[in-house]
Every structure is written in structure tokens, then in C-alpha cells.
Amino acid sequence: MAAEGQDLRAGLQRLAEVARPLQGKQLRAAAENLAGYIETVAQDETGRVWIMGWIRGGLPTELPVVLAGRARHAGALGLFRFPRADVPEGGQAFIGLLASDWQPSPGVDLYCFLAPELTLFLRGVRPLAQVETKVIVDHIAHNLPQASAGQAKALQALLGSGSSWAPHSPRAGFAMKASVDRLLVLPGFGAFAEGWVLSPSKPVTGFSVRLGGKVLQGVPGSLVRRARPDVATVGGHTPLLLDRAGFTVVLEGPLASTDLVEPMLKAHFADGSAANVAVDPEAVRRIGHAVPLDDVLLCYPGLAEESFFPRFAAALRQDMVASLAQVALIAGPAPALRLVVAAVPAHPSDARLLVEDLALALRRLETPPAVLLLADGGTSRAELPVLARTLAEASGQRCGIALVEQADKPLWALPAVLDLAGSQHFLLLAQHAFPCRAGWDAALAALLGADEAPRALRHAGPGGLAALRWTRTGLQHWLDTHPPALGQAHADALLAEAAPLPGSALSALATQGGGRVLAAIDQLETAAA
Amino acid sequence: MSFAPPIAVISHAHPSISKGGAEIAAHTLYQGLRALGVPAIFIAAVPEAERHRLDLGADEYAVFHAQERYEHLYQLAEPAVARQLCAVLDATGAEQLVFHHFLWLGLNSLRDALALPGRRGLLVLHEFLAQCHHHGQMITATTQLPCSSATPSRCGNCFPTLGRPRFELRRRLVGEVFDQLDGFVSPSRFLAERYVAWGLPAERVHVVENGLLHPGQPAPPRPAAGRFVFGFFGQLNPFKGVDVLLGAAERLASAAEIEIRIHGNIIGLPEALVARLDRLAESLPQLRFMGAYENDQVGALMAECDYVLVPSIWWENSPVVIQEAYAAGRPVICTGIGGMAEKVVPGVTGLHFRRNDAGDLAQVMQSAADPALLAKLQAGLPRPADAPTMARHYLAAMGLPTAAAEAEAPQAARKPRRAGTKQPA
Numbered sequence: 040m041a042a043e044g045q046d047l048r049a050g051l052q053r054l055a056e057v058a059r060p061l062q063g064k065q066l067r068a069a070a071e072n073l074a075g076y077i078e079t080v081a082q083d084e085t086g087r088v089w090i091m092g093w094i095r096g097g098l099p100t101e102l103p104v105v106l107a108g109r110a111r112h113a114g115a116l117g118l119f120r121f122p123r124a125d126v127p128e129g130g131q132a133f134i135g136l137l138a139s140d141w142q143p144s145p146g147v148d149l150y151c152f153l154a155p156e157l158t159l160f161l162r163g164v165r166p167l168a169q170v171e172t173k174v175i176v177d178h179i180a181h182n183l184p185q186a187s188a189g190q191a192k193a194l195q196a197l198l199g200s201g202s203s204w205a206p207h208s209p210r211a212g213f214a215m216k217a218s219v220d221r222l223l224v225l226p227g228f229g230a231f232a233e234g235w236v237l238s239p240s241k242p243v244t245g246f247s248v249r250l251g252g253k254v255l256q257g258v259p260g261s262l263v264r265r266a267r268p269d270v271a272t273v274g275g276h277t278p279l280l281l282d283r284a285g286f287t288v289v290l291e292g293p294l295a296s297t298d299l300v301e302p303m304l305k306a307h308f309a310d311g312s313a314a315n316v317a318v319d320p321e322a323v324r325r326i327g328h329a330v331p332l333d334d335v336l337l338c339y340p341g342l343a344e345e346s347f348f349p350r351f352a353a354a355l356r357q358d359m360v361a362s363l364a365q366v367a368l369i370a371g372p373a374p375a376l377r378l379v380v381a382a383v384p385a386h387p388s389d390a391r392l393l394v395e396d397l398a399l400a401l402r403r404l405e406t407p408p409a410v411l412l413l414a415d416g417g418t419s420r421a422e423l424p425v426l427a428r429t430l431a432e433a434s435g436q437r438c439g440i441a442l443v444e445q446a447d448k449p450l451w452a453l454p455a456v457l458d459l460a461g462s463q464h465f466l467l468l469a470q471h472a473f474p475c476r477a478g479w480d481a482a483l484a485a486l487l488g489a490d491e492a493p494r495a496l497r498h499a500g501p502g503g504l505a506a507l508r509w510t511r512t513g514l515q516h517w518l519d520t521h522p523p524a525l526g527q528a529h530a531d532a533l534l535a536e537a538a539p540l541p542g543s544a545l546s547a548l549a550t551q552g553g554g555r556v557l558a559a560i561d562q563l564e565t566a567a568a
Numbered sequence: 569m570s571f572a573p574p575i576a577v578i579s580h581a582h583p584s585i586s587k588g589g590a591e592i593a594a595h596t597l598y599q600g601l602r603a604l605g606v607p608a609i610f611i612a613a614v615p616e617a618e619r620h621r622l623d624l625g626a627d628e629y630a631v632f633h634a635q636e637r638y639e640h641l642y643q644l645a646e647p648a649v650a651r652q653l654c655a656v657l658d659a660t661g662a663e664q665l666v667f668h669h670f671l672w673l674g675l676n677s678l679r680d681a682l683a684l685p686g687r688r689g690l691l692v693l694h695e696f697l698a699q700c701h702h703h704g705q706m707i708t709a710t711t712q713l714p715c716s717s718a719t720p721s722r723c724g725n726c727f728p729t730l731g732r733p734r735f736e737l738r739r740r741l742v743g744e745v746f747d748q749l750d751g752f753v754s755p756s757r758f759l760a761e762r763y764v765a766w767g768l769p770a771e772r773v774h775v776v777e778n779g780l781l782h783p784g785q786p787a788p789p790r791p792a793a794g795r796f797v798f799g800f801f802g803q804l805n806p807f808k809g810v811d812v813l814l815g816a817a818e819r820l821a822s823a824a825e826i827e828i829r830i831h832g833n834i835i836g837l838p839e840a841l842v843a844r845l846d847r848l849a850e851s852l853p854q855l856r857f858m859g860a861y862e863n864d865q866v867g868a869l870m871a872e873c874d875y876v877l878v879p880s881i882w883w884e885n886s887p888v889v890i891q892e893a894y895a896a897g898r899p900v901i902c903t904g905i906g907g908m909a910e911k912v913v914p915g916v917t918g919l920h921f922r923r924n925d926a927g928d929l930a931q932v933m934q935s936a937a938d939p940a941l942l943a944k945l946q947a948g949l950p951r952p953a954d955a956p957t958m959a960r961h962y963l964a965a966m967g968l969p970t971a972a973a974e975a976e977a978p979q980a981a982r983k984p985r986r987a988g989t990k991q992p993a
Contacts, residue, residue: 399679476744545733546733549733
């Protein structure tokens with residue numbers, strides 16, 4: 040992108056910061072303060088929002104704004120004006136970039152209050168026409184010669200910088216070779232790209248990446264360069280380039296899980312031009328799916344200290360919670376008001392031991408409760424009916440089986456599991472927890488007892504929650520106000536809520552860090568609370 | 569004293585299916601009890617797949633299991649195995665239970681059986697399975713070195729993919745089941761001491777040597793025929809030191825005065841070792857692979873040897889083959905560790921060599937090829953216990969009167985035997 044486009048983008052970011060503290064102010068859309076209309080909106084592949092319409096003359100062409108629709112968003116508007124015959128007298132048509140996190144939505148009333156006074160406003164017509172980016176591109180090109188105010192060329196450069204994704208060709212007149220070794224992607228946030236670039240004639244200033252229909256922009260200041268002597272055979276005698284050929288860059292953009300195809304890297308040069316290189320699809324790895332979360336730290340060790348970390352954390356939490364809350368009921372348990380929900384350990388030996396222990400504990404009861412096995416992909420699916428049969432024989436009731444994304448983080452799925460089973464009271468046994476006999480007996484007695492207060496069994500030693508007896512209502516209320524941890528301490532906050540049960544449990548797994556990234560996210564959550 | 573409720577001798581295998589030392593010892597105890605006139609039943613765990621080979625005698629029962637469904641880390645059988653065992657105990661009324669091994673039966677079967685009203689239990693320790701996940705051998709899984717102490721930490725290091733906490737769970741489970749038992753029998757002092765060091769109360773551990781069903785009379789020394797014959801008898805599995813023996817055979821290639829005979833089944837040997845055995849048996853004139861044998865032939869086959877070799881690389885407990893060698897009048901050359909070292913007194917009943925040291929074994933065999941030494945060792949051999957003697961010691965360990973048993977023997981022996989269901993559903 041041309042330097043003027045970069046300047047405009049930076050300027051809008053600064054203006055958006057000015058608008059941020061104004062979001063809470065009272066807004067009133069008085070008819071006499073109507074300053075124009077937003078008639079058309081477009082969202083380019085980088086996620087940026089472009090608007091067209093008309094506006095009173097004499098107003099600034101870059102200004103902070105507060106958008107009011109379903110919610111309020113602080114932002115900034117940069118536009119250029121040009122004459123148009125149908126615009127009321129004193130007004131001019133405009134094309135502008137709306138820099139905010141507002142997303143176009145056709146059915147919503149949109150008011151764009153102009154800061155800092157927040158009295159004048161632009162109103163979105165209803166329905167607000169949403170067009171393709173190409174329409175905006177054409178309009179800018181058509182009206183640029185008549186531009187009377189505003190940074191028309193800068194806006195054109197900004198819009199154009201993401202529009203060409205044709206692979207770099209030697210016919211372009213300059214050499215550029217690049218490769219992405221790993222592209223770690225996180226829907227809702229963006230990606231971490233690791234690779235190398237050799238551009239002997241044009242210094243590289245930054246990167247962006249296109250995935251599917253979305254463009255991820257390099258986060259300013261996130262570019263890390265390092266030596267890559269291993270690519271010397273590709274670059275010829277370019278020792279200075281090799282010293283900084285390697286790169287890591289953080290890229291942000293509105294990436295959806297459906298976008299993870301046809302990856303392309305765009306290298307931006309100091310002269311404002313850019314060149315594209317296709318990325319091997321095998322380099323694309325979804326964080327938390329193909330690579331462990333902590334692999335991100337190998338790529339970007341200072342992640343948790345960066346200004347973009349809260350956005351990364353929010354995206355990861357949203358991604359994880361959405362999948363962790365999903366439940367697939369394979370076999371329904373016997374209808375029961377009181378239910379044992381046992382998270383099945385991943386190791387088959389542990390699963391056998393759990394069922395053996397639980398069956399023994401159930402046989403000690405005159406009226407054993409129903410049981411549901413909660414398993415995830417780490418458990419042998421084919422083994423589950425065998426385990427369920429053993430428990431059904433011990434309890435005298437049909438044993439249910441439900442599959443979740445991660446049985447070691449069951450709290451998000453638990454309410455749905457209980458609903459499917461029609462149960463109000465539950466005893467949750469944490470995955471890999473093996474209570475002692477006293478612990479089993481106390482936990483089951485608590486489940487069958489009248490007291491509805493939460494009771495918890497602890498792991499021996501420094502371990503956390505091994506079993507929890509509570510009610511569905513109680514749990515849901517707690518979940519509404521206490522987001523469970525993503526990391527190893529997932530359910531441990533419940534220990535503060537629940538009275539201790541006698542006995543303890545051993546764990547089949549050594550105490551491990553639940554992951555540094557998740558720990559950092561949980562810490563962020565705690566600090567925010 | 570009445571023995572009306574029979575004693576149940578419960579084994580992990582039946583001798584008609586396999587002939588390991590533990591099931592032979594268990595069946596010998598059963599026969600010994602019956603020889604004393606003590607009502608006894610024999611219950612064996614039998615693989616479903618071997619059902620067609622099963623040959624049950626009077627008052628013998630089988631509980632069937634699927635080997636592939638056995639859980640080896642925590643030693644758990646399928647619940648159906650425990651149910652079958654309890655059904656037999658219910659049907660026969662057996663109250664005193666003598667478990668030989670818990671493999672295939674599972675700790676859960678022992679737990680359930682011992683939880684039946686009025687049951688008392690004794691567990692015969694045949695190896696270290698309660699302590700050691702590596703086939704109960706106390707040999708490290710990766711380096712194959714002898715291990716002297718099983719702790720969750722050490723076991724977790726031995727099996728890093730399992731980790732220490734699982735061995736804590738295993739230890740807890742074993743402890744819970746062992747707490748239900750009245751006592752333990754070890755056929756060697758060595759094993760008993762190891763279990764006491766591991767945590768069993770010394771007062772609950774009894775040392776009772778295995779007996780032989782038909783010890784017979786020792787064979788006379790072989791006539792001097794110019795060659796000394798060294799025989800190996802038993803299962804040719806890796807822990808029995810076949811590799812060591814073959815290494816010694818290679819070193820003795822030019823020793824014309826020595827012949828080595830290997831008797832046994834090839835079980836679980838790596839293909840490379842089987843190939844080596846075949847190749848050496850063909851290329852070394854003094855090495856002969858004799859193949860499998862029936863148990864009742866062992867005395868005659870040993871009588872054709874001068875020495876019996878026991879080159880095991882694990883500790884062993886009280887290998888039946890040593891008792892059989894003594895019964896046949898043949899000294900034993902064994903690895904100088906564990907139960908073998910206890911049973912073979914060097915210079916008196918046999919000779920020792922260094923563990924896993926083929927060169928040392930070859931040297932010891934060469935030194936043993938001496939008529940005077942052979943005669944001296946043959947003169948020092950003890951007489952193994954017979955089945956009734958073994959049974960008497962077990963009765964004592966159970967706190968049952970041995971004298972009364974013998975006094976009542978004629979009467980008990982006249983009691984009609986229960987028909988019983990041989991193969992409970």
C-alpha cells in the first residue's frame with residue numbers, strides 16, 4: 040500500500056482512540072442535526088467497512104465518530120467529497136472508510152454521530168444497500184478527478200492494497216522469493232506466520248495474508264526478523280538479506296473457520312507496492328486443533344505481553360467454549376432425577392479401572408443412581424458400550440453415553456448433558472480422578488441426600504477438584520457469573536463454593552501445567568474480573 | 569475338625585492347557601490335599617479359545633476368559649470372570665480359597681470372591697506381578713536390568729508413557745485386595761523377603777516350597793561316555809535366558825566333551841532369536857534342539873543329562889525345574905540371583921554363573937565337566953517334597969490342623985464326591 044494510505048490508516052486509528060471515551064455519552068438524533076445519509080456499505084476482504092452517501096459541506100474529512108445501532112462502537116471516518124447532482128444543496132457525495140469494529144447488518148438502524156460534539160450525525164438509509172468492494176473501487180476511480188476535499192488517493196490506495204492477489208511474476212520486473220513455513224491460524228483472530236523472504240531490490244516492510252475470502256493484516260510492530268542462512272541456496276550471494284530473511288508476523292483479520300483455504304502471502308514493500316506468493320496449504324495449521332496452543336509461544340514467545348493478546352484470548356475462548364459446549368448423546372441414561380456423570384479417562388486401562396471402581400461403589404448402595412459416561416475423542420468409542428454395560432449391571436439401570444469435545448473440561452457441556460438426561464441433581468467425576476472408597480461413598484451419599492448445597496471431593500495433595508455434587512440450577516447460576524477456566528484449573532474455582540466431602544482421590548495423570556497460553560488467558564480473565 | 573466345606577485351589581491356568589510352574593504347583597497342591605483326604609476343588613482360568621483343549625478332572629472347574637479383554641496394567645478381568653468364579657464358590661460352598669496367581673482372574677475376581685460371606689483367602693506368590701508391570705519379572709523394561717525395588721516413581725520411570733500416578737493407583741488397588749487376604753505363601757525365602765520389603769506384613773507371609781506330584785527315585789549317574797550332557801528344560805521365553813545359553817554354546821563350539829540339549833516350547837521368542845536357535849542347532853555339533861516334551865517325561869529326559877541348566881535373566885522364584893532336576897538326581901547350573909541362587913547351593917547341589925553372562929556360563933559348564941565334581945554335587949542333592957507334604961505345609965499356613973487332616977483322611981476319602989458342574993455357564 041502506498042505510504043499515504045498507511046498514513047491515513049494510522050491517522051484513523053488515532054481518531055478512533057479519541058472516540059473511545061465518548062461511547063458512553065448521551066446521543067440524541069435530532070432532525071435538525073442530520074448531516075447526511077449513508078446509502079451504501081461494502082466490506083472488503085480485509086474486513087474494513089467502506090461507506091458511500093452524502094454529507095453537508097464544510098465538515099472535516101477525517102473525524103472521530105460514535106456509531107449507534109444495536110450497540111455502540113467507537114471509530115473514525117475518513118472520506119473524500121465530490122459533487123453529485125441529486126444531493127441537496129450545500130451537501131456533497133462522499134466515499135469513506137469507517138474504521139471501527141462495527142459490522143454491516145442490513146436490518147439495523149445506523150446512526151453515525153460525529154465527534155467530538157456528537158450532535159451532528161449521518162443516518163443509514165433503510166434498508167442499507169450492501170455492495171461488493173468492486174463497486175466502491177469503481178466509484179472511487181470514477182469520482183477521483185472531481186474530488187473537492189479529503190484524501191481520495193490515500194483511500195484509493197488503501198482499498199487497492201488488498202485487491203490484487205495475483206501471484207508475483209518475474210515479469211513484474213523485480214525479484215522476490217518468499218515462503219511460509221508455518222501459518223498458525225485462529226478463527227476470530229487471525230494468524231501467526233513464520234517463513235522467509237528474499238527481495239534483493241525492494242525492502243520488505245510488512246506482510247498480509249489472504250485465506251479464503253478474508254485478508255489478514257500484519258499487526259503493526261509485530262514483525263520479527265531473523266537470520267535464515269539455510270535459504271542461501273535460494274537467494275544467491277545476498278548475505279545482508281540472509282541475516283534478516285526469516286520473519287514472524289502476527290496477522291489480524293475477521294477470519295472464519297470456513298476461510299482456511301487457498302492461503303496467499305502478500306509482502307509489502309517500502310515503495311508502497313506489493314507482491315504475492317502462494318502458501319503451501321500444508322503450512323496452514325489451526326491452533327488448538329493441529330498444533331498445541333503452546334506452539335504459538337514457540338513462534339511468538341511474548342504473546343501474552345502484546346496489545347493484541349486480549350483479542351487473541353477472546354477469539355480463542357470463543358472458539359474453545361463453542362466446541363466445548365457441544366454434546367452428542369449416544370445413549371440416553373435411564374430417566375433419573377439424580378445422575379452420576381463420569382468423565383471417562385482417555386487411557387483404556389484407566390477407563391477400565393474407573394468403571395470397576397464405580398461399579399463397586401454402586402453395588403454398595405441399596406438404590407444406586409443412574410450413570411452417564413462422558414467421553415471425548417481420546418476415548419475408544421467402541422469400548423464405551425462395554426463400559427456402560429458394566430455400570431448398567433451394577434446400577435440396575437441403563438447407563439448413558441455422551442460425547443463432548445474435551446471430557447477434562449466438562450462444565451460448559453454439563454447443563455446440556457443434564458437436560459438431555461432430565462436430571463436435576465448430579466455428581467460429576469472429573470476425568471482421571473479416582474476417589475478412595477471413603478470418597479466414593481461420601482460423594483454418592485451426597486448425591487442421594489436431600490442437601491442441595493454444592494459438595495466437592497479434592498484430589499490428594501495439591502490437586503484440584505475430583506468430584507462435584509450439585510444441582511443443575513445451582514451450576515447454571517454459577518456458570519452465568521463465573522466463566523470456568525480454560526486451563527487446568529478448569530473447575531477448581533468451584534472448590535471455593537463447595538463444602539468438602541470426606542476422602543480424597545488420586546489422579547491417573549501427573550500434575551501438569553494446563554498450558555501456558557491457557558494459563559495466560561485465565562490470568563487475563565481473572566484480572567478483568 | 570471337619571473339612572466339610574472344600575478348599576478351593578484357584579489357578580490362573582489349567583495344566584491340560586499350559587504347563588507353567590505356577591499351574592503345576594497349584595494342581596500339585598490340589599492333588600496333595602486330596603491325597604490327605606481333605607475335600608478340595610480346583611478352579612482354573614481358561615481362555616475361551618482353548619476351551620476345546622480343556623480336560624477337567626473330578627471336582628475341577630473352569631472359569632472362561634477372553635485373553636484380549638484382560639486389562640494388564642491394573643490386572644482387571646472382565647466382570648463375567650468374577651461372576652463365574654463366585655458362582656462356582658457359591659455352588660461348591662468352598663470357603664478357604666488358595667489363589668495361585670491373579671493373572672487372567674484379575675484382582676477384581678479376588679476382591680469379589682473374598683467379599684463372599686465366610687470366605688478366607690491365601691495368595692500364592694509365584695513372581696512379582698503385584699509389584700511389577702513388566703510381566704512381574706522385576707527386570708527393567710528398556711534396559712532389561714534386574715530391579716530391586718518397585719515404587720511408583722521407579723515404575724513410572726520404567727514406563728514413562730504410563731507415569732508415576734498410574735503406578736500409585738495400581739499400588740492402591742493391589743493393597744486394597746491384599747488387605748482382604750488372610751495370608752500369603754511364597755515358595756522361596758527370596759520372594760517372601762522382597763514382598764515384605766515391599767510392604768506385606770512379615771507375619772502374614774509363609775514360605776512353603778513347591779512339591780512334586782511324583783518325585784520318584786533319583787536316576788543313577790549316567791555311565792561315563794566321554795561327553796557331559798547339559799539339559800535345558802522349560803518354556804523358551806526371553807526371560808528364561810535362552811539367548812545366554814546360545815551364547816555359551818557358541819563359545820563352547822570346540823569343546824568336544826560338552827553336549828547341550830534344549831527341551832521346550834518356543835514361546836514369545838523374537839524371530840531373530842528363533843532363527844539363531846535354528847542356525848546354531850544346525851551348525852554346532854554339540855547343540856541339539858529337542859523340542860517340546862510332556863511333563864511326565866521330564867524325569868526320564870533329565871536322567872539322560874548330567875546337569876540341568878537354568879540360565880534365567882530374571883530373579884525367578886522357585887522354579888519347578890530345579891525340584892524336578894533334584895528329583896531326577898541331577899545338579900543344577902543356574903544364574904546366581906534370586907530364587908535360583910536360594911535353591912541351588914553352589915558347590916553342594918549345583919553351580920552359579922553371572923547373570924546374562926554367556927562367557928561365564930561357558931566357563932562354569934567347562935569346569936562342571938569333571939566326573940569328581942559331578943559325583944560330589946549329585947551326592948549333595950536334597951529330596952524334593954511330595955504333594956502331600958506340600959499340602960500339609962499349606963494347611964499349616966491356613967491355620968488348619970494337618971494332623972487332623974491325616975487322622976480324618978480315611979473317612980474323608982470315603983466321602984462320595986460331589987458331581988459338580990464342571991463348566992459353569
